[in-house]
Amino acid sequence: MKLLLKFDFTKVCNTVLKQKLEAHQFNYQQTAFGEIELMDKVSEEQLKLFHEDINSFGIEVVEDPKKIVIQKIKDVIVDMVFNEKDINVKTSVYLSEQLEENYNYLSNLFSEMTYTSIENFIILQKIEYTKILLTNEDLSLTEIAFKLNYSSVAHLSKQFKNTTGITPSAFQRIIAKRKQIN
Structure with a gap:
């Protein structure tokens, strides 16, 4: 089972x-x-x-001061995405306020330590959450796009395909087939 x-x-x-x-x-x-x-x-x-x-x-x-800041950035982003925080300001402003640091410093440090941008990390988290929602919830892609503050379903679909290599619809079909097999 x-x-x-x-x-x-x-x-x-x-x-x-x-x-x-x-x-x-x-x-x-x-x-x-x-x-x-x-x-x-x-x-x-x-x-x-x-x-x-x-x-x-x-x-x-975590004991390295730079790694501590990176972990805090990741924690704020994961909390923001997965707990569906309704943020009425830009992510850069939100991160700066939450961590009480200049966003340019946070962004540069994040890129230096992780070899990716904060924006890319946010996209990855949103796509992971999208996969969870597509797998476990009975939500349409339109509802998911709205829930994750995407400007359109097309924008979410494009980011999903760029990140995973498949469209959200193809992902849903794969999940549906796996559920049928088991």
């Missing part, structure tokens, strides 16, 4: 972190998505065990 699952990535990450922090008996406060402040002093050994524990879930503690 095959089950199709839908994920709320933010909720999953927060739940795993909460369980692991409590299992290690850390007194903590979550200050932002992906950012935890430990309220008490902990030993190097406790931190090492915690790092090993969360690594099994693909979560790692």
Whole structure:
């Protein structure tokens, strides 16, 4: 039997972190998505065990200052796309406000460290979310385009094809065939 699952990535990450922090008996406060402040002093050994524990879930503690900023940029973008934040300002302004940094600095650092642009990362996240919506939801491409703030279905379709190599319709047909087989 095959089950199709839908994920709320933010909720999953927060739940795993909460369980692991409590299992290690850390007194903590979550200050932002992906950012935890430990309220008490902990030993190097406790931190090492915690790092090993969360690594099994693909979560790692970031220590390089540049990598921290990159991770924060990614976290804000993923939260913005997957949680369908209704943002009434440009993404550049939103990122600058959320991270309290100049957008040019954020953009240049992101490109330098990831070899891609913030805009491209946003597109990739939107396409990933589109694939999830096409697979797990009963939404039309028009509804998905509207939900993800695309100017048109044609714009979403073009970005989808440029990113995946196939059209959204072809993707839907492939998913429908897989569901029939299983």
